[in-house]
Amino acid sequence: NAGVTQTPKFQVLKTGQSMTLQCAQDMNHNSMYWYRQDPGMGLRLIYYSASEGTTDKGEVPNGYNVSRLNKREFSLRLESAAPSQTSVYFCASSQTGQGYEQYFGPGTRLTVT
Amino acid sequence: GENVEQHPSTLSVQEGDSAVIKCTYSDSASNYFPWYKQELGKRPQLIIDIRSNVGEKKDQRIAVTLNKTAKHFSLHITETQPEDSAVYFCAASMGSSNYKLTFGKGTLLTVNP
Numbered sequence: 588n589a590g591v592t593q594t595p596k597f598q599v600l601k602t603g604q605s606m607t608l609q610c611a612q613d614m615n616h617n618s619m620y621w622y623r624q625d626p627g628m629g630l631r632l633i634y635y636s637a638s639e640g641t642t643d644k645g646e647v648p649n650g651y652n653v654s655r656l657n658k659r660e661f662s663l664r665l666e667s668a669a670p671s672q673t674s675v676y677f678c679a680s681s682q683t684g685q686g687y688e689q690y691f692g693p694g695t696r697l698t699v700t
Numbered sequence: 701g702e703n704v705e706q707h708p709s710t711l712s713v714q715e716g717d718s719a720v721i722k723c724t725y726s727d728s729a730s731n732y733f734p735w736y737k738q739e740l741g742k743r744p745q746l747i748i749d750i751r752s753n754v755g756e757k758k759d760q761r762i763a764v765t766l767n768k769t770a771k772h773f774s775l776h777i778t779e780t781q782p783e784d785s786a787v788y789f790c791a792a793s794m795g796s797s798n799y800k801l802t803f804g805k806g807t808l809l810t811v812n813p
Contacts, residue, residue, distance in 0.1 A: 618799050629789060629805040630744065637799070646701070677743065683799050686732035686751055691743040
């Protein structure tokens with residue numbers, strides 16, 4: 588099993604450009620998440636999907652959109668990138684229910700200039 | 701929403717000493733409290749978790765304690781080794797949702813040989 592995979596690993600964008608971060612999991616998990624990690628800020632939830640066909644906002648959703656394409660895939664889109672979106676983005680997945688471990692992908696390091 | 705405070709932000713110990721990291725949370729409905737370890741440049745990985753019906757849990761050199769009345773929980777690492785050096789994050793489930801997590805800002809633990 589590959590677990591949780593993310594593409595790309597690194598990306599540099601200019602202000603105003605758009606891009607989509609891809610995430611896939613092969614653990615048959617219902618729930619998937621997108622986090623951003625900034626120095627000294629921990630992991631902050633951007634969007635999550637409790638199950639296929641549903642998505643909802645987390646703590647910091649502004650400037651992002653998501654698509655739960657199917658049970659395996661959950662993508663994060665930046666429509667018009669801003670320097671404030673420079674961060675490391677992690678996708679994660681878990682079973683839905685009481686206290687299941689979240690498994691993280693390797694992360695995407697995004698720089699917006 | 702849930703707020704998780706984590707202290708200290710940095711911790712330096714000598715190999716063989718113990719390390720303690722403390723977290724407090726605000727939402728009394730939270731009932732799942734995982735701890736994640738993140739090595740430099742890697743993804744966060746679960747090292748131990750505790751549910752609200754348990755006061756303490758141990759796994760070899762790692763233990764977590766939970767005080768629901770005071771709304772705080774702690775990670776204890778005994779006989780520290782250089783490979784324990786990493787950033788450690790505590791997290792708490794968001795209210796009655798057992799799968800959405802709020803993370804603390806992290807503790808950088810350095811174990812000096």
